[in-house]
Amino acid sequence: MTDTPVSTRRPHSAPATHDSISGNGAAPAADVEIAAQIRAVLDGRWAHVRESSRAMLDDAAFLDDPSLDLDASRRLALEQMRRLARTDWQASGFGVAAGGTGDPGGAVTGIEMLAYANLSLMVKAGVQWGLFGGAVENLGTERHHREYIAPLIRLDLLGCFAMTEIGHGSDVQNLETTATFDPGTDEIVVHTPTPSAVKDYIGGAALHARMAAVFAQLITHDADGTPLDHGVHCVLVPIRDDDGGPLPGVTTTDDGLKGGLRGVDNGRIAFDHVRVPRTNLLNRYGDIDADGRYTSPIDSRSRRFFTMLGTLIRGRISVGGSAGSAARVALEIAVRYAEQRRQFSVPGGGSGDAAAPDGGGPRRTGEVLLMDYLQHQRRLLPLLARSFALGFAQNELVSKMHDLQVAQEPDQHEQRELESRAAGLKASQTWHATRVIQECREACGGAGYMTENHLTGLKADSDVFTTFEGDNTVLTQLVAKELLTSYSDEVSEFGAVGWMRFVAETVADTVRERTAARQIIQRILDRSDETLEEGDLAERSVQLRMFEDREQHVLETAARRLRRGAPSGDGEDGEDPLAEFEAFNSVQDHVLRAGRVHIERVVLEAFLAGIDECPEGPARDLLEDVCTLYALHSIEEDKAWFMEHGRLSTERAKAVTRHVGELCTRLRPHALTLVTGFGIPRILLDSAMLDGPGTDPVRQR
Amino acid sequence: MTDTPVSTRRPHSAPATHDSISGNGAAPAADVEIAAQIRAVLDGRWAHVRESSRAMLDDAAFLDDPSLDLDASRRLALEQMRRLARTDWQASGFGVAAGGTGDPGGAVTGIEMLAYANLSLMVKAGVQWGLFGGAVENLGTERHHREYIAPLIRLDLLGCFAMTEIGHGSDVQNLETTATFDPGTDEIVVHTPTPSAVKDYIGGAALHARMAAVFAQLITHDADGTPLDHGVHCVLVPIRDDDGGPLPGVTTTDDGLKGGLRGVDNGRIAFDHVRVPRTNLLNRYGDIDADGRYTSPIDSRSRRFFTMLGTLIRGRISVGGSAGSAARVALEIAVRYAEQRRQFSVPGGGSGDAAAPDGGGPRRTGEVLLMDYLQHQRRLLPLLARSFALGFAQNELVSKMHDLQVAQEPDQHEQRELESRAAGLKASQTWHATRVIQECREACGGAGYMTENHLTGLKADSDVFTTFEGDNTVLTQLVAKELLTSYSDEVSEFGAVGWMRFVAETVADTVRERTAARQIIQRILDRSDETLEEGDLAERSVQLRMFEDREQHVLETAARRLRRGAPSGDGEDGEDPLAEFEAFNSVQDHVLRAGRVHIERVVLEAFLAGIDECPEGPARDLLEDVCTLYALHSIEEDKAWFMEHGRLSTERAKAVTRHVGELCTRLRPHALTLVTGFGIPRILLDSAMLDGPGTDPVRQR
Incomplete structure (x- = not known):
């Protein structure tokens, strides 16, 4: 073994030991030039997104206000969302054909920058454009893109991402919600079969969302009427009307106060045999034709599911x-x-006898x-x-x-x-x-x-x-x-x-x-x-x-x-x-x-x-x-x-x-x-x- | 070295390995008898205090309500304080002569139990009866006990404990607030000489406290008018009138929202040459006579201060x-x-293929x-x-x-x-x-x-x-x-x-x-x-x-x-x-x-x-x-x-x-x-x- 296991070489312009203690003197200032160089390196490939985000976020209008109550916090977050939607900030996450700019790296970098300012807003934006929008973009096909992407970019359509259930947060492959195709009406019936199948912690479900991307076990029936389970798929289900009123068969409840993120209106959703058109199935990785036949480019139910999840990785x-x-x-x-x-004017954590009594003047000189x-x-x-x-x-x-x-x-x-x-x-x-x-x-x-x-x-x-x-x-x-x-x-x-x-x-x-x-x-x-x-x-x-x-x-x-x-x-x-x-x-x-x-x-x-x-x-x-x-x-x-x-x-x-x-x-x-x-x-x-x-x-x- | 560094002996009735996995079965239940024995041992010397606290606290009236806003949270905590004051709960911390029951161990145990129910209430009770009451009890003498202990036990006098300053939280021996004796009027002049000397984070200072136990450098003058600094002492200073209105020379501000403890009204206090009678000095460890002569049973300024702090150890x-x-x-x-x-129905953290598709029934059987x-x-x-x-x-x-x-x-x-x-x-x-x-x-x-x-x-x-x-x-x-x-x-x-x-x-x-x-x-x-x-x-x-x-x-x-x-x-x-x-x-x-x-x-x-x-x-x-x-x-x-x-x-x-x-x-x-x-x-x-x-x-x- 070597005698000097750690080098004492100082490969660069490190200050001498004494400089490292500011002692009674002034604190060291930042070195502006070095800081700027570091920033440039750390900004990386999407430096332009970071710079434009910095300009946008240097604005008190995007800050959270912790003095607000729950309702006002949620209103503020929604207003801030609308302010964001008036910029081009959120378009980068979507393909050019659907009205976006097709820059996924820029979209994720933008979210990261937004997090500097306001984590409620970051989560709410992430739910709308990242999760809900991402599901439509990545699990849907052209018909969904055409109909939904532009409105959801502009916030004309507010969505939520209904994956987690009370009973299944980590083991999402075993979600209990069902989406059963009814060939008689060419509809999909979305249903919550048990209390543990209720969707929970869903951002937007308590108040603002009008539509949910619902993850459910997709079921068709063969000619004999035997159910065929194709594993978890995603179906778009309207949950509120344009005025925010409830839709038949959909029950939403409010998760109420959380440890933080007051601006995010998390809630629960239960479905009682809610019917949507067959075309509401986001059908990129699995489709049902008008005859009720299920097809998928991926045979394995499990691999299909993980492929779908993989496309949602931005979140x-x-x-x-x-x-x-x-x-x-x-x-x-x-x-x-x-x-x-x-x-403390002196080390040791206790005695301050070194500070002379002065009958009222500041005693803070000389402290560390x-x-x-x-x-x-x-x-x-x-x-x-x-x-x-x-x-x-x-x-x-x-x-x-x-x-x-x-x-x-x-x-x-x-x-x-x-x-x-x-x-x-x-x-x-x-x-x-x-x-x-x-x-x-x-x-x-x-x-x-x-x-x-x-x-x-x-x-x-x-x-x-x-x-x-x-x-x-x-x-x-x-x-x-x-x-x-x-x-x-x-x-x-x-x-x-x-x-x-x-x-x-x-x-x-x-x-x-x-x-x-x-x-x-x-x-x-x-x-x-x-x-x-x-x-x-x-x-x-x-x-x-x-x-x-x-x-x-x-x-x-x-x-x-x-x-x-x-x-x-x-x-x-x-x-x-x-x-x-x-x-x-x-x-x-x-x-x-x-x-x-x-x-x-x-x-x-x-x-x-x-x-x-x-x-x-x-x-x-x-x-x-x-x-x-x-x-x-x-x-x-x-x-x-x-x-x-x-x-x-x-x-x-x-x-x-x-x-x-x-x-x-x-x-x-x-x-x-x-x-x-x-x-x-x-x-x-x-x-x-x-x-x-x-x-x-x-x-x- | 021994070959078996850790014994495999099982000295008691431990269950066999397989019992330790409940697997698909029911969760193990608590063993009532063993739990009761453990509780008895853990309850310890003040088991009687714990038992009576349990009875008292089994009451929703003592719980916090996180849905309340800041003002309502503080009102609730004060109401709960008054409810506590109607019991005998808080008397144990004070000597019999002054109207207490003289059981310091019981008092501290009671606080520990209160913390099970409501930490805002625990802190507020700790400030009133532990810190403020403790200062009067331990740093004051008979005249202070007679005048203040009974009212503060009953909450007829609400107090606060004004030690920490903006500039000094840890190094309290070097507080800057001064308490200067004026022989001309037989008064002590309490003063905040600098912005960093303002008392801060003081529980009760924002709203409820009427009197503060103020820690300050005590100063007298010798015959030549030269100031003599005797180190930190505690002086009782009224800060609000009976209606909660401000008193001359006292400025309080509200610390506002904190990370938690919404029920506690922390605030700042600044004194502008506020005069109180000489007898407001809590004089157990240092006194000033009518001629302005300072005396103390402890010569060392530093030791005197740490002796005073030592009496406040309950907090x-x-x-x-x-x-x-x-x-x-x-x-x-x-x-x-x-x-x-x-x-998860199976280990490995991912695949759930073992759960059969069932078209809607509960999938939760067999999970771990x-x-x-x-x-x-x-x-x-x-x-x-x-x-x-x-x-x-x-x-x-x-x-x-x-x-x-x-x-x-x-x-x-x-x-x-x-x-x-x-x-x-x-x-x-x-x-x-x-x-x-x-x-x-x-x-x-x-x-x-x-x-x-x-x-x-x-x-x-x-x-x-x-x-x-x-x-x-x-x-x-x-x-x-x-x-x-x-x-x-x-x-x-x-x-x-x-x-x-x-x-x-x-x-x-x-x-x-x-x-x-x-x-x-x-x-x-x-x-x-x-x-x-x-x-x-x-x-x-x-x-x-x-x-x-x-x-x-x-x-x-x-x-x-x-x-x-x-x-x-x-x-x-x-x-x-x-x-x-x-x-x-x-x-x-x-x-x-x-x-x-x-x-x-x-x-x-x-x-x-x-x-x-x-x-x-x-x-x-x-x-x-x-x-x-x-x-x-x-x-x-x-x-x-x-x-x-x-x-x-x-x-x-x-x-x-x-x-x-x-x-x-x-x-x-x-x-x-x-x-x-x-x-x-x-x-x-x-x-x-x-x-x-x-x-x-x-x-x-």
């Missing part, structure tokens, strides 16, 4: 991106507060800025680094999604990989946001608890992001499942037992499959002769090898454990279902870890690809340090695993922690530059506890 | 206890939900209960175990506080130790609550986000508990500081530099100082011949030794690092303050760790003392398992440290994780029994998402 990607935005707003507020708030405390750096800066990492990963994901969605014949393997990445990144981003906003609230003390300083609203509104568009645990499991089966197409056909057997028979070798950063990563690895076991932890190639090696090992051992637990028979029946379940259950934490560490590797590679877009210079040097902090902090948080599996000696493990501390000290003078680099519109940071951000020339747009 | 203990209550409510809701909510998933057990059961541990630690703390507060001559060392323990446990309890409630919300999915299911309200209301009554980081540092100086009385006199030098010159040997569980612990250690390095991790003695050894090592090494960083000179001046600060700052994370691991040990010992009160039998066996889960999960969360410091081999580290998983499986059938053992009044669990809890006979009171 999940938007939620992950929006969570990233919320986290960045919180971080910028907390960093700015820590750069002006002072507490919060940002100068090691503990404060430790709580904020690694999260800041992770926000950068996730931001670059999100950019890469959106770019990949865009290219696949505009492709004539998208590669199916790529599509599966995209869906998996979207699932994993959604989980990472939303868990990160939950953690960051909580940490920022606490780091701002009592001021952080005041609504006027935004942090509690961000927390309340974003809290459900870990749940909707896919529960994070379920999504992480999905990532692992795909990895363990190498995105095999056959797997979606299997039940769990079949899946376990498939894993048992397949040697997973997917870890080498690289992100878009493939060449960049290879270059870094090739030019280094550092080894995994003894290399300098400050070296990028060593970090990369550690992330890769961890993923490979966790996947291989998970596959091995699943293999041991797999059934020995060759049929799916005849086994003891309880024993099957236990076999899976005993490996669940290992499987989830496989999903998590995969995403960690993907995020690191995306960060490096992002840096590669930055010209040589101080901005790039700074991003390199931020990336090292991300990588080493990620290793630090998992270092028990690295030690247990012989990947880190105890000495090297201690060095990781030491190096994270040193990086915090080194990055501390740049904290304000880094958050300024997020490019968050100034009006959104106008917290009462902060001195006017107007002193920062970058914001003087 | 901090109440907040920790209330956070514990909020966490238990969340856990019971989440466990009950997980015992009825099913999702959430509580049966390993991941769900992993996320809830260790937190449940920790809630038990903290509950017992809280009981021990309250008991110790009670004994010291009713003692004729409380031991000063014990008092210091109590204050440190209260600080540490407040931090642990409130961080635990923040984590638990968040985890429970996520574990309940979309339903958890609905206000009607209580979890989001618990989160919003309890969120600031990590901040008020002492920021958790500052408190944890305080714990470490006291440990590192062995509660030396001299230390409160020192500035930080003096403190570092003191540490440098003193060998800390406080870890052997035991909690009230001293004899129980010694018995466990004496009868075991297991060693720290090779012992069976399932053995209590091994766990105890690991906790102790960790604390000792962290403290010793922190002292050593502080010593290296301490100034070499012998005066407090002449040193470079920046260098001093950096020396401290570079050790801050180590110092904080010392505070945290100390509290972990204290909590484990308290858990064992609690178990010792439980008769032999299945309830005790169950608690022993819960305690093992707490201990091993605590080690698991810190196992990188244990490995880095040669306390755990990699094999033993893996065994810890394996054993935590096994304990989750073993405890899973008892989850409902355990939460039932909390004894939370039934009405408080009446969540819309839960089937009526009335099926549980323990609750059929």
Whole structure:
């Protein structure tokens, strides 16, 4: 083992140690030029969308008003929707033929920007144009596009997306709502057969939506009258008349108050044999002809369903991106507060005898800025680094999604990989946001608890992001499942037992499959002769090898454990279902870890690809340090695993922690530059506890 | 090293493995008898207070109503206060002479119970009777008791506690507000000299309070007119007239909306040379005679201040206890939900082909209960175990506080130790609550986000508990500081530099100082011949030794690092303050760790003392398992440290994780029994998402 497991080299213009403590002096200012360069890199491929969004959102009319009651909050969100609809903002999500501009990447980026301003509005816009509009666009065919896209873009048609049921939120393949074709009238009968089949948490269902995209088991009958179940399909069902009054057979109720998102009118919908024309079936992946014959380009019911879900991936990607935005707003507020708030004139946390009694003058001179405390750096800066990492990963994901969605014949393997990445990144981003906003609230003390300083609203509104568009645990499991089966197409056909057997028979070798950063990563690895076991932890190639090696090992051992637990028979029946379940259950934490560490590797590679877009210079040097902090902090948080599996000696493990501390000290003078680099519109940071951000020339747009 | 680092012995009537999976069958029911025994042990010394509180709180009149707007929420809380005042509930906190019943332990326990029902009401009651009443009781003398205690008990006098200022929340010794004696009129002039000296976040200041207990620097003048600053004292200042109108020189403003606690009317107070009679000084620890001469039984300004703060310790203990209550409510809701909510008919997280199409019948048969998933057990059961541990630690703390507060001559060392323990446990309890409630919300999915299911309200209301009554980081540092100086009385006199030098010159040997569980612990250690390095991790003695050894090592090494960083000179001046600060700052994370691991040990010992009160039998066996889960999960969360410091081999580290998983499986059938053992009044669990809890006979009171 080397004697110096962590390099003390300082590869760039880092300030000397003393500069990192502002002590009694002024807080460091943001470096305008570097911040602008960082912003340019982080803005990425849809920088033009971000810029026009910034201009649009620099307007109090788009802000939430937390003092409003529930009804007024919902009215405000609807007014803001109409204001949005008068711009071109929402047209990018729809094809040119149907009246849009055909820029899916721009649409998702726009949602991410909207999340800086107002999460209720972001969700409401996401429901209308992303989910409802997306269902019509992607599951419907030309007749639906012609009839509905233009009105829904303009908000002449308000819709909702009725997938989740009381009984089924995660397991949507087993929804209970039925859509039964009646050949006698050429209609589809939509019905809620049980209390648990009632649609729930549906945004727009309580008040504003006039039509629902209803997901239901599609049923036809054969010549003998035997029911044929074709699995989940989507049917357009009017739920209110033009005046908002109820329609026959449709019962909506209001979910009422939630933990946040007061502007979103979530509700329940129950259908009592509601009839719609057969043509209301969104029939791109499954159709019924006038004779009642069902046809589909995809034979497998299960694969058909997952193909449909795959086309709706923008929603999940938007939620992950929006969570990233919320986290960045919180971080910028907390960093700015820590750069002006002072507490304690001397270290030690208690005695203040050093402050002379003065009979009334200010006692605040000589106190220490919060940002100068090691503990404060430790709580904020690694999260800041992770926000950068996730931001670059999100950019890469959106770019990949865009290219696949505009492709004539998208590669199916790529599509599966995209869906998996979207699932994993959604989980990472939303868990990160939950953690960051909580940490920022606490780091701002009592001021952080005041609504006027935004942090509690961000927390309340974003809290459900870990749940909707896919529960994070379920999504992480999905990532692992795909990895363990190498995105095999056959797997979606299997039940769990079949899946376990498939894993048992397949040697997973997917870890080498690289992100878009493939060449960049290879270059870094090739030019280094550092080894995994003894290399300098400050070296990028060593970090990369550690992330890769961890993923490979966790996947291989998970596959091995699943293999041991797999059934020995060759049929799916005849086994003891309880024993099957236990076999899976005993490996669940290992499987989830496989999903998590995969995403960690993907995020690191995306960060490096992002840096590669930055010209040589101080901005790039700074991003390199931020990336090292991300990588080493990620290793630090998992270092028990690295030690247990012989990947880190105890000495090297201690060095990781030491190096994270040193990086915090080194990055501390740049904290304000880094958050300024997020490019968050100034009006959104106008917290009462902060001195006017107007002193920062970058914001003087 | 032993080959079997974790015992596979099953010391009690644990169910066989298969019983732990309810699979397709019914959820396990709570064992009524065992739950009742657990409740009796957990209720502890003030069981009678808990029982009468349960009876009182089983009443919708004490519940919060989240649908109310800000004004109505505050009116409701005040009405509920008046309802409380009509009981004897609040009298226990005050001495018999002044019209109370003199039962401080009962008073704090009562607050903890109130927190089950309504956190706004708990805070408002805590401000009135705990903080304001406590200041009058503990800092005042007979004249104040006579005049104010009876009215404030009855709510004829509504008060507030004006300590925190905009500029000083944590560093309260350096408050800026002044209280200057004017011998010409025999008055004290209370003044806010700067904007940062404005009192802020003061509960009651926005609307309801008529009088404030104002903390201010007390100033007299010597014969030459030179000001003499005596440090922070408390003065009673009327802030509103009987009709709620403003008084001359007093400006109050409303803090408005917060992240939660809508019933509490927090506000700001500024004083413009407000005059009150000299006798309004709460003069127990410092008095001014008619000639303007200041006298105090305590010479040191700093020690005097910390002595005053020490008498107000109930507030901090109440907040920790209330956070514990909020966490238990969340856990019971989440466990009950997980015992009825099913999702996915087969493991694997995706395919549901096993469910036959049935054209409309319920598809929910055969689905798995959430509580049966390993991941769900992993996320809830260790937190449940920790809630038990903290509950017992809280009981021990309250008991110790009670004994010291009713003692004729409380031991000063014990008092210091109590204050440190209260600080540490407040931090642990409130961080635990923040984590638990968040985890429970996520574990309940979309339903958890609905206000009607209580979890989001618990989160919003309890969120600031990590901040008020002492920021958790500052408190944890305080714990470490006291440990590192062995509660030396001299230390409160020192500035930080003096403190570092003191540490440098003193060998800390406080870890052997035991909690009230001293004899129980010694018995466990004496009868075991297991060693720290090779012992069976399932053995209590091994766990105890690991906790102790960790604390000792962290403290010793922190002292050593502080010593290296301490100034070499012998005066407090002449040193470079920046260098001093950096020396401290570079050790801050180590110092904080010392505070945290100390509290972990204290909590484990308290858990064992609690178990010792439980008769032999299945309830005790169950608690022993819960305690093992707490201990091993605590080690698991810190196992990188244990490995880095040669306390755990990699094999033993893996065994810890394996054993935590096994304990989750073993405890899973008892989850409902355990939460039932909390004894939370039934009405408080009446969540819309839960089937009526009335099926549980323990609750059929």
